[in-house]
Amino acid sequence: MLKHALERLLRNSERNLRSSFSLSSSRIMRRRSLCTKSARAESGRERAECVVIGAGVVGLAVARELALRGKEVLVLDSAPTFGTGTSSRNSEVIHAGIYYPPHSLKAILCVRGREMLYKLCSEHDIPHKQIGKLIVATGASEIPKLNNLMNLGIQNGVNGLRMIESSEAKRMEPELQCVKALLSPVSGIVDTHSLMLSLVGEAESHGTTFSFNTTVIGAHLERNNLCLHVSDTKRLENWNGRFLLHPDLVVIPEFVVNCTGLSAPALAKRFDGLHSGVIPLAYYARGCYFTLSSTRNPPFSHLIYPIPEDGGLGVHVTVDLDGQVKFGPDVEWIKGIDDISSFLNRFEYSVCPDRAKQFYPEIRKYYPNLTDGSLEPGYAGIRPKLSGPQQSPVDFVIQGEDAHGIPGLINLFGIESPGLTSCLAIAEHIAARLSR
Numbered sequence: 391m392l393k394h395a396l397e398r399l400l401r402n403s404e405r406n407l408r409s410s411f412s413l414s415s416s417r418i419m420r421r422r423s424l425c426t427k428s429a430r431a432e433s434g435r436e437r438a439e440c441v442v443i444g445a446g447v448v449g450l451a452v453a454r455e456l457a458l459r460g461k462e463v464l465v466l467d468s469a470p471t472f473g474t475g476t477s478s479r480n481s482e483v484i485h486a487g488i489y490y491p492p493h494s495l496k497a498i499l500c501v502r503g504r505e506m507l508y509k510l511c512s513e514h515d516i517p518h519k520q521i522g523k524l525i526v527a528t529g530a531s532e533i534p535k536l537n538n539l540m541n542l543g544i545q546n547g548v549n550g551l552r553m554i555e556s557s558e559a560k561r562m563e564p565e566l567q568c569v570k571a572l573l574s575p576v577s578g579i580v581d582t583h584s585l586m587l588s589l590v591g592e593a594e595s596h597g598t599t600f601s602f603n604t605t606v607i608g609a610h611l612e613r614n615n616l617c618l619h620v621s622d623t624k625r626l627e628n629w630n631g632r633f634l635l636h637p638d639l640v641v642i643p644e645f646v647v648n649c650t651g652l653s654a655p656a657l658a659k660r661f662d663g664l665h666s667g668v669i670p671l672a673y674y675a676r677g678c679y680f681t682l683s684s685t686r687n688p689p690f691s692h693l694i695y696p697i698p699e700d701g702g703l704g705v706h707v708t709v710d711l712d713g714q715v716k717f718g719p720d721v722e723w724i725k726g727i728d729d730i731s732s733f734l735n736r737f738e739y740s741v742c743p744d745r746a747k748q749f750y751p752e753i754r755k756y757y758p759n760l761t762d763g764s765l766e767p768g769y770a771g772i773r774p775k776l777s778g779p780q781q782s783p784v785d786f787v788i789q790g791e792d793a794h795g796i797p798g799l800i801n802l803f804g805i806e807s808p809g810l811t812s813c814l815a816i817a818e819h820i821a822a823r824l825s826r
């Protein structure tokens with residue numbers, strides 16, 4: 391029933407717009423029928439068991455985990471395919487779990503998620519490599535900070551951490567300049583697109599249905615059930631703001647997981663009946679990357695990170711699985727955009743070539759041989775943050791009924807780094823909470 395309703399939604403809007411959907415109608419509902427115990431049609435309203443909003447790496451991991459546990463899962467995403475948000479705009483680093491306060495969700499889920507991720511990658515042939523990482527002190531004043539990081543990592547249960555002298559670091563990485571370094575052998579890199587493709591495949595083979603070009607624009611409460619307002623993305627793209635938005639379909643799930651990344655607080659604010667006091671303030675920190683114009687001989691074989699800065703981990707070196715070297719991300723605090731634009735991912739992602747001027751001195755602190763003119767604009771990602779400039783970092787927020795009183799609703803807020811590393815552990819955590 392739900393399958394048919396969503397197909398109808400897309401067909402109607404297709405007619406209304408006199409335009410065709412490239413991916414949606416074929417890709418969307420083609421798997422298993424949702425004519426099931428939990429799918430009961432009402433007029434313009436459909437019931438579902440679990441709805442995951444957002445098909446980034448976190449939403450996909452959640453959908454897969456719920457599907458593996460026998461739930462009927464429907465994934466809704468405003469974009470034409472999965473992973474078009476932050477999940478394809480990051481460093482693709484498998485973090486060890488060093489930076490985060492002990493017992494925080496970031497620490498626990500990163501360490502657990504890393505172990506789960508390496509296992510999944512090995513079992514499913516997802517390209518990845520445990521290349522190890524050096525966090526470097528480039529002056530004596532940074533050595534206490536490096537010691538603090540080592541202590542944090544140990545408290546968080548990160549294995550194999552070792553402080554090394556500059557001579558040993560130089561033997562490992564001849565181009566590197568530092569006075570001391572913290573070696574993290576368990577850090578690595580992963581091909582995020584392949585990871586997401588694998589999560590989609592496994593979720594689909596366990597019955598998950600994906601509906602792309604499908605935006606959740608809000609919700610209301612009826613007898614303590616959250617009723618999701620669902621709209622066709624193409625209709626929203628043509629919306630001029632002059633008329634009230636009405637949903638094309640209302641979906642009433644037993645469980646809803648809001649995994650909409652940058653849009654999660656804006657979407658939660660549109661859940662009529664959810665107390666606004668529980669929704670954290672959203673901040674956005676854009677990070678740009680620059681690539682090395684000539685990568686025939688990559689200068690580094692490990693990940694190289696400076697001491698973390700306010701809002702990010704510092705302009706670091708990442709080597710991807712093709713040997714391409716990139717530097718970044720920097721931190722630029724930006725303003726939010728209106729709700730609908732954020733659902734449609736209309737954030738500003740262009741990389742201004744002028745920013746390279748600030749990259750050269752940062753990188754030369756640890757890579758003095760970086761030549762002038764060798765940096766080319768790469769891409770940008772935006773961190774979904776819950777703290778602003780000069781404020782202390784805030785933990786992941788995974789909010790269930792105990793926090794907001796609505797049964798079956800879980801909101802994920804502030805899933806910035808290490809969200810990619812943690813995705814499988816976040817999914818495990820959510821599935822456990824929903825089955826309580």
Ligand SMILES: Cc1cc2nc3c(=O)[nH]c(=O)nc-3n(C[C@H](O)[C@H](O)[C@H](O)COP(=O)(O)OP(=O)(O)OC[C@H]3O[C@@H](n4cnc5c(N)ncnc54)[C@H](O)[C@@H]3O)c2cc1C
Nearest residue numbers: 444446448468475476477480481483606651771809810811
């Ligand atoms: C610059 C940068 C570098 C990073 N580097 C790393 C790293 O090296 N390692 C690491 O572990 N983590 C890293 N991260 C963090 C990691 O990328 C994120 O935590 C992770 O990708 C978040 O995934 P997500 O699924 O929550 O969000 P997203 O990938 O943003 O997915 C959200 C999805 O929701 C959809 N959506 C939005 N609104 C709606 C709506 N109303 N209705 C329907 N669908 C909607 C979007 O289309 C999108 O597909 C980095 C982040 C940034 C910004």
